[in-house]
Amino acid sequence: MINLDRETINHRKNPSSRGRSPQSQPEAAAKNATSTIPIVFTSSGDLVEVGLVASLARPGGNATGFSNISSDLAPKQLDLLSQLVPHAGTIGLLVNPNNQLTERTTRGVEEAARVKSVKLEILKASDEDEIDAAFVSLAQLQVGALIVGSDAALDRRREQIVALASRYAVPAIYGNRAWAAAGGLISYGIDQRPVFREAGKYAGRILKGEKPADMPIQQPTKFLLVMNLNTAKAFGITVLPSLLAQADEVIE
Template sequence: MPPIKRREFITIVGGSLAWPLAAYGQKKPMPVVGYLHFAEPNYVPTAADFLQGLNEAGFVAGQNVAVEYRWAEGRYDRLSAMAADLVGLKVDLIAAFGPPPAKAAKTATSAIPIVFEVGNDAVEAGLVDSLARPGGNATGLSILFVQLTPKRLELLCELIPGARTIALLVNPNSPTAEPSLRGAPEAAQAKGAQLLVLKAVNEKEIDAAFDTAVASKADGLIVAADPFFDTRRVQLVAAAARAKVPTVYFEHEFSNAGGLMSYGPSLASVYRRMGIYAGKILRGERPAELPVEQPTTFQMVINLKTARELGITVPPKLLFTADVVIE
């Protein structure tokens, strides 16, 4: 399998100021980073890439920085207590992965710096005043996952010419649900198709959603960007294969796991950039003056093996424009 290309991110506006140490009192001999994630402890890719970014910024876990991990194991209702716990420990920084952890951290503290990764609009989510000048204690990456639903629908229609019904799977309990729907009905209509919205908040409902897609004779399905779905990657790919429904995902790891197609920024690069940003803040830069970064390029990955199993001939144009083709 060809190596996945790492995508770089650029800041919107440069510039930073020193963060006043007095705001946090006496600095500990070794700074402590609170790591707040919605997934299970075995969700290691996030941690590895984040730690790589920290290393690039000059911080090595266990040597000159400590990391306190908090895993919500897919239960959003645990995030508020976990964020409060990290605040109680007086960590030097909180790294929040996904919209719900970011919101929980932001609610828990207005003093401790926060580095976040969100798939929706960070301004709309109330995390920052603006992308260029966040203006508070939080900054990070807004990776536009949810805004790309119309593009994924367009790609699916190119892959399945003449598609008449396109299903969109969302998690109604997530703040990403409503933004993921924006523009999707219009995009489907422009392609001569209708949009079928399916919902899932747990493993059982994921399988049921694919059963509904089959019963509704959906020509294809799009998995909306959502932290919960990211942690259920294997189940989603298996459900799509069982149902024989051509499915487009929001991150290349789905295609690596056997998913037909994915389109979106590289999460590995996102997590690495989070680590670099965390390092900058630990060295004294102010989150209020560190611009929120956004992706400038996106990866399209096509799994030809899966396409063959589904009896799909991928159009040459898609193969030519794909960043990665998995044989």
């Protein structure tokens, strides 16, 4: 089976994808690199939408694995954020405009915001300067809380974003535990540990002779809610017992 490190993938990218950072770009690079060597994805993109597999039930070709569409979590994140900061009249959504899932994420949050009668402000950023500018805009728009979209480019700026959220006193929810561990207020997202375990099992089945083309694309079933009470205290937020009861982990 194929195992491409990031440097190898970068050298093999399709030129038409340069300058973008979609969630499934490394997977696309691996798929483009070979049509014969089996590939097991642990992707956070929509593998069907971007044409990497024919369907979830029968992927076809030489690739299978897991499609972790983290953009679908945004409405749940809005609900959790509303429980944590119930008086926030305006919610911000920070997304990377170069991510192929941004439009899908935005649609989901917009619909959820309409249902809750919450005003939504969309902010787009993909690098250090744009992120700084986005937080200046948040302050000007008097945004009361923030959803940070799941994205590899934003993940790489985790420390900057968490620090800015603290500086501007904007309570924010993030897409995975690493953010809460880094000082973020709350995170809700896919638990990658079972995904990686199951991916290993898929690899084993392929090594025993099964064809990736016939192995269904799996969806995540385990999600993690992590609260950082130290950060909540710094923000002056009292976390309701009902919300704490939902948490899989509490950082103190």
